[in-house]
Amino acid sequence: MYYLGIDIGKNNHEAGLIREDGSHVGKSLRFANAREGFQQLLLFLEQSLPEREAFCIGMEATGHYWLALYSFLREQGFALHVINPIQSDSLRNFHIRKQKTDAVDCFLVAEVIRFGSFSETHLADEDIMALRNLARFRESLKDSCADYKRQVVTVLDQVFPEYAALFSNVFGESSKAFLKTYGTPEQVVDVNTKSLAALLRKTSRGRHGTDKARELKSLAARSVGLTLCSDAFAFQIRILIEQIEFTEKQIDEIDKKIARQLRKFSSVILTVPGVGPATGVVILGEIGDISRFSNPKKLVAFAGIDPTSFQSGNYVGQHNRLSKKGSPYLRRAVWMSALIAVRCDPVFKAFYEKKRGEGKAHGTALGAVSRKLLYTIYAVLKANKPYEVRRQGIE
Known part of the structure; x- marks a missing residue:
């Protein structure tokens, strides 16, 4: 029985072959993460394995870089074992002289497979994989949106520190519309009360109006925020609010796609x-x-x-x-x-x-x-x- 271990990388992979007793079969093979490299791996197996000798393949589930090679080898009909890198790390840490090279790592992966004491990483079916990718993408957009909001709060703390007391939700529709149009106290002081009231009335669906406009102008006139670089700060706030709105629309779009994907599962x-x-x-x-x-x-x-x-x-x-x-x-x-x-x-x-x-x-x-x-x-x-x-x- 022979064991082929593959150390996964972004641009290149490394493959090493060992025998039943753990001895190495020649040197390892470094090959590109491309079809030409995969064909090179097949040739390496053909030249290194004795005829009709049984063997199995093991690789680490490193990020997403293993998926292309995994799919290719599956299409070729090979039996594959995909392991968590933590398991090969355990064997690597066993050695007194710790080495971290691709050539060494591929043989360590083969050793893990030879010992047989490992748990496998399973590739989900297409529907589950699609659901997982959509859900992860949604989480990344939510994190981005939260980061944009933190940046807005940071800027407001400098130029308009009293602003948080004006709206129950700084990122509600009325507040976002206001910040996009009048980002700094200087701009609020200069604006006509009637125009400001019209904006608030429209975006709040009638909940806010002249009274809120007057409150905003009064607080802006007494603000202790920075007056330096006000145009630059106002520009920054507007861009960040637009980015928040755009990201929120993307999240809504993803939610609709996720809902359609979720209907494929009769899950409880x-x-x-x-x-x-x-x-x-x-x-x-x-x-x-x-x-x-x-x-x-x-x-x-x-x-x-x-x-x-x-x-x-x-x-x-x-x-x-x-x-x-x-x-x-x-x-x-x-x-x-x-x-x-x-x-x-x-x-x-x-x-x-x-x-x-x-x-x-x-x-x-x-x-x-x-x-x-x-x-x-x-x-x-x-x-x-x-x-x-x-x-x-x-x-």
Whole structure:
């Protein structure tokens, strides 16, 4: 039996072949992440393997760079094992003289496959993969939008620090329209009250008008904000608000596409407490096929919500933290769902309060709720039955 290990890179991959006893078969092969390079790998196998000798291939799931080679080799009919880089790192750390070169790493991957003690990364089917990509893209746009908002607040803190008290939501429609048009106190002071009132009345659908316009002008006249570079600050605010509006429209468009994609699944995920459409698609997309997790503990570990522990001799650490080794997207979605579940579901609310009563901090208690929520998600998806409230579920 022979084992081919492939170290994945962005532009180039490295392949190394070993025998059953772990000895290397010649030198490793460096090949491009392109069709010509993939053909070079096939020729390398043909020349290096004895005729009719059985072999298997292993590669690391490094970012998204492994997908093209994986698809190519699957089309060629090869059996493949895709492993988490953490597993090959464990073997790499075993060596006293640590080396980090592609040539060494590809043989380490082959060793992991030879030992056989590894868990595989599974490529989801096309519908799940599409859902996952859309959900991740949505999260990235939300993060970008939040960053734009932070930049707007930073500028306002400098030029109009009193502004936050004027609107209940700085990024509501009326406020955004105002900031795009009159970004600094100097511009507000110079504007006609009637024109400002008309803008506010239109964007607020009649909720604001002359009184709000007068309040804005009065506060702007007394503002202690910077007066230097006011035109530059006003320009910056306008561009940022336009970017926020554009990004929000993109998110709405993605939401519609996600809703269409979600209809392909008859999933019961939305019956789980705290799980809404936005977090539900992330959870479904990241989990994929629930059957690849033999028990809920493995799902908890995949999300990185399993607690770490430290013990040395008679010492046992008392302040354990989340491992955070797993899907950050799933961990974030479950955490957000747990925040809602403790407010809207009697079982999870009681469980949270029980942990708090034991002296646990808010974050620690919420981590326990997140794990319990993942156990619930596992059971619901495994049985494909809607969630039912069971008060005896409180532990």
